[in-house]
Amino acid sequence: xxxLSNVAALLGSIxxxxxxxxxxxxxxxIALLALPCIFxxxxxxxxxxxxxxxxxxxxxxxxxxxxxxxxxxxxAVYYGLGGFLAIHGMNLIVASKLxxxxxxxxxxxxxxxxxxxxIFGWVPTRRSRTAFAMISLGVAELVASSSxxxxxxxxxxxxISANRTKLLPVFGWNFGPQIQIYYLVAFWTLLxxxxxxxxxxxxxxxxxNAVRDNPERVQFVGYDPHVIRFLAFCIAGxxxxxxxxxxxxxxxxxNAAYLGAAQSFVVLMATYIGGVGFxxxxxxxxxxxxxxxxxxxxxxxxxxxxxxxxxxAVVMLAPGGITGLLMKHRPLxxxxxxxxxxxxxxxxxxxxxxxxxxxxxxxxIVVQHTINAGEDPHTKAFGVHFNAASPLIWLLATALxxxxxxxxxxxxxxxxxxxxxxxxxxREKGIHA
Amino acid sequence: MSHAVELRGVQKSFGNTSVxxxxxxxxxxxxxxxxxxxxxxxKSTLFNLISGHMKPTAGSILLKDEIVSGLPPYQINxxxxxxxxxxxxxxxxxxxxxxxxxxxxxxxxxxxAFWKNIDNLPEVRERTxxxxxxxxxxSRRDVPAGLLAxxxxxxxxxxxxxxxxxxxxxxxxxTAGMSLSETERAALLIRRLTEGRTLxxxxxxxxxxxxxxxxxxxxxxxxxxxxxxxxxxxxxxxVKEAYLGAEPR
Numbered sequence: 001x002x003x004l005s006n007v008a009a010l011l012g013s014i015x016x017x018x019x020x021x022x023x024x025x026x027x028x029x030i031a032l033l034a035l036p037c038i039f040x041x042x043x044x045x046x047x048x049x050x051x052x053x054x055x056x057x058x059x060x061x062x063x064x065x066x067x068x069x070x071x072x073x074x075x076a077v078y079y080g081l082g083g084f085l086a087i088h089g090m091n092l093i094v095a096s097k098l099x100x101x102x103x104x105x106x107x108x109x110x111x112x113x114x115x116x117x118x119i120f121g122w123v124p125t126r127r128s129r130t131a132f133a134m135i136s137l138g139v140a141e142l143v144a145s146s147s148x149x150x151x152x153x154x155x156x157x158x159x160i161s162a163n164r165t166k167l168l169p170v171f172g173w174n175f176g177p178q179i180q181i182y183y184l185v186a187f188w189t190l191l192x193x194x195x196x197x198x199x200x201x202x203x204x205x206x207x208x209n210a211v212r213d214n215p216e217r218v219q220f221v222g223y224d225p226h227v228i229r230f231l232a233f234c235i236a237g238x239x240x241x242x243x244x245x246x247x248x249x250x251x252x253x254x255n256a257a258y259l260g261a262a263q264s265f266v267v268l269m270a271t272y273i274g275g276v277g278f279x280x281x282x283x284x285x286x287x288x289x290x291x292x293x294x295x296x297x298x299x300x301x302x303x304x305x306x307x308x309x310x311x312x313a314v315v316m317l318a319p320g321g322i323t324g325l326l327m328k329h330r331p332l333x334x335x336x337x338x339x340x341x342x343x344x345x346x347x348x349x350x351x352x353x354x355x356x357x358x359x360x361x362x363x364x365i366v367v368q369h370t371i372n373a374g375e376d377p378h379t380k381a382f383g384v385h386f387n388a389a390s391p392l393i394w395l396l397a398t399a400l401x402x403x404x405x406x407x408x409x410x411x412x413x414x415x416x417x418x419x420x421x422x423x424x425x426x427r428e429k430g431i432h433a
Numbered sequence: 434m435s436h437a438v439e440l441r442g443v444q445k446s447f448g449n450t451s452v453x454x455x456x457x458x459x460x461x462x463x464x465x466x467x468x469x470x471x472x473x474x475x476k477s478t479l480f481n482l483i484s485g486h487m488k489p490t491a492g493s494i495l496l497k498d499e500i501v502s503g504l505p506p507y508q509i510n511x512x513x514x515x516x517x518x519x520x521x522x523x524x525x526x527x528x529x530x531x532x533x534x535x536x537x538x539x540x541x542x543x544x545x546a547f548w549k550n551i552d553n554l555p556e557v558r559e560r561t562x563x564x565x566x567x568x569x570x571x572s573r574r575d576v577p578a579g580l581l582a583x584x585x586x587x588x589x590x591x592x593x594x595x596x597x598x599x600x601x602x603x604x605x606x607x608t609a610g611m612s613l614s615e616t617e618r619a620a621l622l623i624r625r626l627t628e629g630r631t632l633x634x635x636x637x638x639x640x641x642x643x644x645x646x647x648x649x650x651x652x653x654x655x656x657x658x659x660x661x662x663x664x665x666x667x668x669x670x671x672v673k674e675a676y677l678g679a680e681p682r
Binding site (some may be wrong): 052063199201202203204205206207209210212213216217218219220221222223225227228231390 | 484485490501505506507510511515516518522524525526531534535536538539540543544546547548549550552554557560593597648
């Protein structure tokens with residue numbers, strides 16, 4: 001009897017581990033299925049689709065930056081070429097009446113990304129760090145400029161378009177409505193996330209980490225760091241191509257902006273803001289950056305400026321990104337000392353927000369006087385109306401910034417103190433990060 | 434008896450400065466061979482040449498009777514030579530467990546596999562656990578290597594070097610910076626781990642050298658001035674003059 005219960009307990013512990021692992025993926029899948037029932041407007045479905053595409057793209061970028069330690073300034077090349085070839089592929093499928101349904105088209109993008117990454121990747125991956133970053137930038141500029149020259153392939157400034165509804169329908173779906181595109185993107189996102197997570201658990205994935213940590217030593221355990229970097233580059237290109245193809249399907253168009261420097265910087269920013277040190281980091285970054293860029297662009301004309309400032313703030317104050325910042329609190333939560341720190345945060349939040357409000361107001365006033373010079377000074381930003389010409393508003397902005405700073409300084413110091421104390425208590429209890 | 438490592442007229446110069454000048458050296462299969470000499474004699478450079486980290490300016494290097502000079506380090510490693518570094522050179526952000534596992538993956542034939550789950554490779558797991566037991570770091574398996582105490586890092590360095598099962602081991606000052614008791618323990622560990630393999634070791638601690646080595650070669654100003662058993666080296670007047678006499682220990 002006891003033997004039997006022991007065996008049962010053993011089986012239980014094995015399966016509960018597996019259950020938790022697979023359970024979290026199944027829960028994610030169900031959440032993705034249910035999401036449109038809660039947010040059913042066309043706008044939010046488009047937002048979700050863009051977030052899914054951005055998640056795949058950012059995770060593929062993190063195979064380079066976070067996993068293998070390669071800073072690429074040209075990752076959009078593989079995203080863009082994946083998008084262009086997906087459009088060409090769709091047009092070819094329609095013209096030749098090939099029996100290929102739309103859900104398989106992202107694979108065309110993936111294979112294109114892989115193909116071009118293999119061609120362009122061999123030389124830059126010989127080097128790491130600065131040399132790699134510079135060569136990747138060169139390749140990106142080369143492809144971006146040729147996209148405007150090779151008009152027959154890239155379609156010049158207008159780009160090329162396709163009709164996604166003309167392909168073979170699947171179970172009666174022709175992928176016209178956004179909800180069907182949402183499910184297509186959700187399916188590929190889940191698949192790509194699982195695949196990229198699995199990659200981190202393979203011999204190659206672990207050796208990528210080793211190359212990131214110490215490329216010299218890798219050579220003395222039998223590995224060629226160039227080959228590891230090259231394989232990581234190809235796999236990253238594959239998933240970037242899938243993301244690009246999904247974007248092309250979503251918009252039914254591909255143009256030069258897909259593979260330009262701006263697109264490369266957006267993925268760098270999303271990945272870094274989310275945090276390169278954790279697998280989930282780029283997912284959080286992609287959600288955050290996509291959502292914020294859509295929301296901010298409705299609220300203010302200079303939303304890119306705010307993005308830049310936010311990026312600088314993350315690099316300086318939280319180099320581990322949002323995820324890194326959250327994970328830092330883990331030992332405090334486990335030691336039960338988090339409450340003290342949260343209290344300090346709440347107090348510091350008031351002057352900090354005051355200062356940021358003053359800063360935003362100042363920026364918006366300057367925008368009204370420079371970019372919109374000569375227009376009506378009565379303007380609106382972040383849903384608030386104000387008169388940019390009034391001296392009072394200048395005074396208010398200055399007062400908010402200075403006042404917030406003066407009150408904020410002791411508050412921030414208090415946060416630092418509370419943090420140190422909480423961490424020390426955690427250490428005394430033997431809890432480390 | 435065949436040669437594990439053989440150097441034939443090896444020279445290395447940086448610009449006009451020659452660091453290694455016409456070195457001929459034979460390390461027999463299965464022997465423990467110590468390389469000693471004053472600071473700046475070129476011992477580390479010689480290690481860099483043998484392990485493929487640098488290419489010799491002239492001469493040739495043979496590993497198990499095959500010419501390996503000019504090959505990249507990973508090719509030489511795959512032919513069964515593994516080295517450690519004078520300055521600790523581990524994967525500092527990865528755990529102790531992962532450090533050892535990295536050193537085992539190529540040798541167990543998993544290479545660049547991206548289709549296998551690394552946690553489902555029993556032979557890799559067992560061998561990693563075994564190496565950790567041998568170097569006595571099992572209790573520290575989940576600690577990032579960068580957070581280990583100095584002596585533990587040095588031990589891990591030796592573990593990484595020997596884990597892959599290479600039959601020729603090069604250790605570059607493995608006990609440098611260790612306390613007396615740590616040095617004794619490290620010497621025992623080296624003796625145990627290199628059982629049945631060929632060892633070429635650079636070492637400053639003479640008690641370790643004379644306790645461990647079957648044969649000793651003395652490198653002074655880029656030249657081997659003597660090679661022989663510990664007793665022969667002790668009695669060699671040239672060595673006394675150039676090395677032991679100048680730097681009594």
